[in-house]
Amino acid sequence: MASPHKIPKERPGPVGGKRDQNRRERTAGLVNAGLQQFLQRGIETVTIDEITREAGVAKGSFYRYFDDKENLVAAIMNPFAQQVRDAMKACHGALSIAKTDADVTAAYIALGAHIAIAASTMQDVVRLYLQEHRAPSVGARACIGELSREISDAAIALSQVAVEHGLIDVQDPRVSATAVVGAVEALGLMYLDGRIELSPADLGAMLVRIVLDGIRARGG
Known part of the structure; x- marks a missing residue:
């Protein structure tokens, strides 16, 4: 993702000054x-004039x-993008050591809660992402398209980890991950x-349970 913003050429003075x-x-x-x-x-x-x-x-x-x-759009999106990356990374680590159904559920619920809480504090940023991420990933929208691909790739990687550990049962992790991201x-x-009147955390937890009930490895 493009550098979010630059420091002015002139010295900005002491931090906090x-x-x-x-x-x-x-x-x-x-x-x-913007x-x-x-x-x-x-x-x-x-336009920049506007x-x-x-x-x-x-x-x-x-x-x-x-x-x-483009640099401005990156600055707008970067705080939310970093929260998503952190949540995905934490979930990947939790799934890597998960042993039981409860571990899997907890890992995905934590992922959903992390992203939901971040999204609830940056609602306009999330709305902009949802508004623009399916448009051509060119020009000033490039960083949004990059984030969309990053989310998709990370979701697929999480599904692959869960499948490899026998925690969920899906024929193709790409299909299940893409369906979940779309939902x-x-x-x-x-x-x-x-x-929807549910809190973001409750909504995320409900979706996790619905999805896992459908793709959980039986007999685990």
């Missing part, structure tokens, strides 16, 4: 302005903090639209 604080505030302002514009009109159609106008800064200021629009995305959008 006034200049550093100003830099952080302006960066956050551009991130928030996010709102992208949600309303789509990433590709929004982002800086929304943020209330001069266009030249944008390039002190970001190389281009999570659809449910996530329903939650964001207010069509």
